Amino acid sequence: MATTIGAKQQLQRGASCRPARAGLKRAVRVQAIASEPRVAVTSNNGAAPGTTLGDWSPESWRKRTAHQQPNYPDKEEVAKACGEIKSYPPLIFAGECRNLQERLAKAAVGEAFILQGGDCAEAFTQFSANQIRDTYRVLLQMSVVMMFGGGVPVVKLGRMAGQFAKPRSADLETKGDVSLPSYRGDIINGPEFTEQARIPDPWRLVRAYNQSAATLNLLRGFSTGGYAGLKRIANWNLDFMANSDEGKAYMDLARRVDEALQFMMACGLSSDSDIMSETEFYTSHECLLLDYEEALTRLDSTTNTWYDCSAHFLWCGERTRQLDASHVEFMRGIQNPIGVKVSDKMDPAELVSLIASLNPDNTPGRLAVIVRMGAEKLRAKFPALIEAVEQAGQVVTWVCDPMHGNTESCNGFKTRRYDNVRAEVEAFFDVHDAMGSVPGGVHLEMTGDNVTECVGGGSAVGEEDLNTRYHTHCDPRLNAEQSLEMAFYVASRLRQRKEKIAKQKNQHITLAF
Numbered sequence: 381m382a383t384t385i386g387a388k389q390q391l392q393r394g395a396s397c398r399p400a401r402a403g404l405k406r407a408v409r410v411q412a413i414a415s416e417p418r419v420a421v422t423s424n425n426g427a428a429p430g431t432t433l434g435d436w437s438p439e440s441w442r443k444r445t446a447h448q449q450p451n452y453p454d455k456e457e458v459a460k461a462c463g464e465i466k467s468y469p470p471l472i473f474a475g476e477c478r479n480l481q482e483r484l485a486k487a488a489v490g491e492a493f494i495l496q497g498g499d500c501a502e503a504f505t506q507f508s509a510n511q512i513r514d515t516y517r518v519l520l521q522m523s524v525v526m527m528f529g530g531g532v533p534v535v536k537l538g539r540m541a542g543q544f545a546k547p548r549s550a551d552l553e554t555k556g557d558v559s560l561p562s563y564r565g566d567i568i569n570g571p572e573f574t575e576q577a578r579i580p581d582p583w584r585l586v587r588a589y590n591q592s593a594a595t596l597n598l599l600r601g602f603s604t605g606g607y608a609g610l611k612r613i614a615n616w617n618l619d620f621m622a623n624s625d626e627g628k629a630y631m632d633l634a635r636r637v638d639e640a641l642q643f644m645m646a647c648g649l650s651s652d653s654d655i656m657s658e659t660e661f662y663t664s665h666e667c668l669l670l671d672y673e674e675a676l677t678r679l680d681s682t683t684n685t686w687y688d689c690s691a692h693f694l695w696c697g698e699r700t701r702q703l704d705a706s707h708v709e710f711m712r713g714i715q716n717p718i719g720v721k722v723s724d725k726m727d728p729a730e731l732v733s734l735i736a737s738l739n740p741d742n743t744p745g746r747l748a749v750i751v752r753m754g755a756e757k758l759r760a761k762f763p764a765l766i767e768a769v770e771q772a773g774q775v776v777t778w779v780c781d782p783m784h785g786n787t788e789s790c791n792g793f794k795t796r797r798y799d800n801v802r803a804e805v806e807a808f809f810d811v812h813d814a815m816g817s818v819p820g821g822v823h824l825e826m827t828g829d830n831v832t833e834c835v836g837g838g839s840a841v842g843e844e845d846l847n848t849r850y851h852t853h854c855d856p857r858l859n860a861e862q863s864l865e866m867a868f869y870v871a872s873r874l875r876q877r878k879e880k881i882a883k884q885k886n887q888h889i890t891l892a893f
């Protein structure tokens with residue numbers, strides 16, 4: 381029957397939700413401990429994770445070159461702002477990171493799939509409960525499409541509650557004959573093109589922390605307070621639903637999930653069970669602004685290891701992944717699951733060295749390699765990267781970021797074409813098919829708002845529409861409809877993959893669509 385696999389996966393997810401709930405409860409207790417003044421620990425005595433850390437400490441990155449950092453005019457103010465943040469509670473709990481790492485390890489072997497998505501840059505002026513809810517809701521919808529259509533559990537990882545700092549290609553932005561420091565994200569300076577706004581202000585760190593805490597609070601409320609329960613699947617509709625193909629396809633799928641749930645309830649599944657009322661949701665952002673990340677790095681009292689408590693998952697950007705520089709130094713020591721972005725400039729041997737630095741114990745789920753190079757280059761260069769990593773015996777979770785290799789300029793706007801974005805996802809799945817390796821997830825810049833920032837897709841945003849609702853402060857995001865369309869495409873590829881594997885094993889499965 382069409383719905384059997386989807387419902388079965390839901391049941392499996394339900395069983396694995398329990399430890400996370402325990403983790404959330406424990407978080408309240410341990411956060412109180414973790415917010416006590418920090419104990420200076422420079423080595424890790426005996427615990428399995430981090431045994432190869434040597435002389436790492438939360439501040440050891442300061443001895444290396446830190447790329448893409450702001451040039452604050454007043455360093456004493458930076459120390460004061462960071463001192464405040466050091467006294468604040470951590471935003472996440474180390475036990476949650478460990479749960480996430482287990483999920484990511486499953487994605488590395490094809491037993492789960494990662495959906496990582498959210499704003500390019502969160503902004504102080506675009507901060508409201510509705511905006512958070514809308515992005516969260518599209519992520520939920522996308523995950524249901526992928527789970528039901530693709531037959532795998534989906535790990536939901538928001539680029540939310542901390543995605544503020546932006547690396548830039550150029551230090552200066554020029555308009556006419558005026559050049560000013562580039563905007564580097566609201567945690568650093570303002571987007572307005574004025575001299576004053578572009579001065580890095582350290583007290584923005586505190587505001588970003590507070591906004592992250594409030595966002596996370598709401599996300600936790602949505603995730604465990606009933607909003608995200610599968611029994612509400614048909615209620616997660618957005619304004620465009622009735623009028624678009626994606627919206628109608630989603631509502632049709634939601635009805636079928638509903639039917640499957642009715643069936644499962646008739647079989648004995650309780651309407652009070654965890655999967656009916658809550659979901660797991662994790663947060664992530666680029667580990668860029670090291671003063672901030674250091675201030676939130678705390679010693680976990682249960683394992684005596686360090687976690688960067690600004691988010692569950694942090695990634696190292698394409699511009700800051702130099703082996704001998706500060707970001708890699710910082711990230712090798714934190715025990716959160718982490719990622720590293722990789723463009724076509726990456727050489728296979730360099731990737732192997734980078735992975736060895738970031739995951740010396742070769743722990744499954746610890747490291748995601750997030751490739752972003754555009755479809756054509758990906759077809760040409762990605763196989764050699766996979767081969768080198770496999771030959772080195774390294775375990776990584778491969779994730780596709782189809783956004784950052786596809787940025788172009790049009791009518792004075794930065795944009796991305798939906799067809800190019802989709803082509804890169806297609807290439808990512810094709811290469812894995814050919815190599816026999818595992819596509820572990822997608823990483824998208826997207827929003828629940830009805831913006832006109834990327835062109836194409838079923839929503840038919842044209843080049844001429846770019847100036848109507850172009851709200852991003854940095855890079856263009858897929859809107860809700862384009863995101864959902866992408867989810868249906870990913871689901872179709874996950875389904876194909878599952879069917880192929882089943883055929884090889886001589887099994888028969890039927891998936892939703």
Ligand SMILES: O=C[C@H](O)[C@H](O)COP(=O)(O)O
Pocket residue numbers: 500546547548549550854855
């Ligand atoms: O989101 C990623 C980067 O911050 C962004 O692509 C840089 O954009 P730029 O090339 O305009 O500086």
Ligand SMILES: C=C(OP(=O)(O)O)C(=O)O
Pocket residue numbers: 500547666696697698699721722752784
């Ligand atoms: C800056 C980003 O990506 P990359 O490092 O791949 O350019 C990003 O994801 O915001």
